[in-house]
Amino acid sequence: xxxxxxxxxxxxxxxxxxxxxxxxxxxxxxxxxxxxxxxxxxxxxxxxxxxxxxxxxxxxxxxxxxxxxxxxxxxxxxxxxxxxxxxxxxxxxxxxxxxxxxxxxxxxxxxxxxxxxxxxxxxxxxxxxxxxxxxxxxxxxxxxxxxxxxxxxxxxxxxxxxxxxxxxxxxxxxxxxxxxxxxxxxxxxxxxxxxxxxxxxxxxxxxxxx
Amino acid sequence: xxxxxxxxxxxxxxxxxxxxxxxxxxxxxxxxxxxxxxxxxxxxxxxxxxxxxxxxxxxxxxxxxxxxxxxxxxxxxxxxxxxxxxxxxxxxxxxxxxxxxxxxxxxxxxxxxxxxxxxxxxxxxxxxxxxxxxxxxxxxxxxxxxxxxxxxxxxxxxxxxxxxxxxxxxxxxxxxxxxxxxxxxxxxxxxxxxxxxxxxxxxxxxxxxx
DNA sequence: TGTACATCAGTGAACGCGCGTTCACTGATGTAC
DNA sequence: TGTACATCAGTGAACGCGCGTTCACTGATGTAC
Numbered sequence: 001x002x003x004x005x006x007x008x009x010x011x012x013x014x015x016x017x018x019x020x021x022x023x024x025x026x027x028x029x030x031x032x033x034x035x036x037x038x039x040x041x042x043x044x045x046x047x048x049x050x051x052x053x054x055x056x057x058x059x060x061x062x063x064x065x066x067x068x069x070x071x072x073x074x075x076x077x078x079x080x081x082x083x084x085x086x087x088x089x090x091x092x093x094x095x096x097x098x099x100x101x102x103x104x105x106x107x108x109x110x111x112x113x114x115x116x117x118x119x120x121x122x123x124x125x126x127x128x129x130x131x132x133x134x135x136x137x138x139x140x141x142x143x144x145x146x147x148x149x150x151x152x153x154x155x156x157x158x159x160x161x162x163x164x165x166x167x168x169x170x171x172x173x174x175x176x177x178x179x180x181x182x183x184x185x186x187x188x189x190x191x192x193x194x195x196x197x198x199x200x201x202x203x204x205x206x207x208x209x210x
Numbered sequence: 211x212x213x214x215x216x217x218x219x220x221x222x223x224x225x226x227x228x229x230x231x232x233x234x235x236x237x238x239x240x241x242x243x244x245x246x247x248x249x250x251x252x253x254x255x256x257x258x259x260x261x262x263x264x265x266x267x268x269x270x271x272x273x274x275x276x277x278x279x280x281x282x283x284x285x286x287x288x289x290x291x292x293x294x295x296x297x298x299x300x301x302x303x304x305x306x307x308x309x310x311x312x313x314x315x316x317x318x319x320x321x322x323x324x325x326x327x328x329x330x331x332x333x334x335x336x337x338x339x340x341x342x343x344x345x346x347x348x349x350x351x352x353x354x355x356x357x358x359x360x361x362x363x364x365x366x367x368x369x370x371x372x373x374x375x376x377x378x379x380x381x382x383x384x385x386x387x388x389x390x391x392x393x394x395x396x397x398x399x400x401x402x403x404x405x406x407x408x409x410x411x412x413x414x415x416x417x418x419x420x
Numbered sequence: 421t422g423t424a425c426a427t428c429a430g431t432g433a434a435c436g437c438g439c440g441t442t443c444a445c446t447g448a449t450g451t452a453c
Numbered sequence: 454t455g456t457a458c459a460t461c462a463g464t465g466a467a468c469g470c471g472c473g474t475t476c477a478c479t480g481a482t483g484t485a486c
């Protein structure tokens with residue numbers, strides 16, 4: 001019985017590993033071509049499995065995409081959240097710069113995010129997850145404005161910040177003759193402008209604590 | 211000979227009218243369903259013609275979409291440009307509110323805009339047109355900041371404004387339980403917040419001129 | 421220890437559908453003589 | 454005025470392709486007796 005359990009545990013692990021390989025393959029595919037062009041065949045090929053196998057792990061394409069998206073998106077925001085939590089003044093410049101840099105270097109996640117925003121009909125489970133992430137982001141953005149003693153409605157500032165950051169990445173994209181570093185620089189300049197705008201709403205010089 | 215010319219003029223007009231009907235049908239279709247779901251068959255059906263006929267007027271789908279987009283988008287910006295030109299202080303609150311309202315009530319054009327931004331590869335002619343429009347928009351936004359005596363780099367403020375407006379429309383979308391008026395209200399609140407942020411960069415009270 | 425059967429990850433090929441686009445054709449109008 | 458031919462807007466059906474998804478099957482491993 002014991003051996004039995006150990007063996008089936010191994011089986012289980014193997015299965016999870018395969019699942020992992022598929023998600024990783026999907027993430028990798030997203031880096032090579034625009035989001036809507038990635039196909040199940042592509043992913044299967046990269047993962048070294050048959051397309052049919054994917055459907056043993058995920059009910060459909062959207063579920064796989066969602067999982068790949070979640071995995072990628074959590075990375076950056078966890079990092080940003082730490083920056084906010086540790087800072088005494090909200091570190092808005094740092095947060096803004098990190099957001100822009102991450103989404104510039106990983107445009108695939110931005111494209112996915114836009115896709116979910118614009119696509120309209122996502123299934124309720126996914127919608128739920130996205131809403132939770134959004135709330136988490138806004139909650140942490142609130143902290144920035146609280147720490148910097150912002151005047152006015154804090155949550156509204158958070159919305160404004162999130163919208164502006166998203167807009168910067170959405171509107172300034174790869175002109176044919178520009179490479180990624182140039183695009184990044186351009187976005188960062190606009191982002192800095194945004195930073196200094198937002199700094200102005202602080203009612204007092206940053207409160208330096210501990 | 212004269213009759214001849216008049217007749218062929220009529221023919222020509224008729225042809226243009228048909229072309230017009232097709233574009234109008236396309237615009238109408240975009241209002242009924244999300245942008246990527248609109249098909250050539252749908253448009254043909256609404257226009258009351260055969261799908262094949264569309265290809266007598268437009269080389270391909272993208273050209274038709276582009277033309278429908280241009281037509282729709284010019285409307286609002288012409289109106290906004292007039293507001294800017296006529297105002298003494300740039301009327302930034304009005305411009306922001308109009309932008310948000312228009313794109314909320316005509317989400318199809320926003321979706322098209324995002325599509326062009328995110329889609330990546332558009333043909334050079336279309337790219338050229340889009341770039342021209344963008345320059346025109348930024349040029350007029352510059353006027354706003356000039357009129358309000360903004361401190362700092364004017365063009366950079368214009369970029370920031372455009373990005374933020376786009377971001378507001380992109381990020382706050384139809385939650386299943388909210389209707390358009392509620393979405394509009396929400397967006398307008400964020401937009402007002404943006405307005406008052408931007409007002410702060412004026413170095414002096416608005417210059418009131420004749 | 422050996423044998424018949426069950427389970428289940430994994431597969432390549434095929435299904436089915438949607439959709440952009442083209443084909444082969446029609447019929448009305450214009451033109452040449 | 455009549456006739457043969459050219460032009461061209463317009464059409465419904467068909468082509469071709471891509472892609473998500475499923476099917477029918479294989480083969481390895483586990484289980485019962």
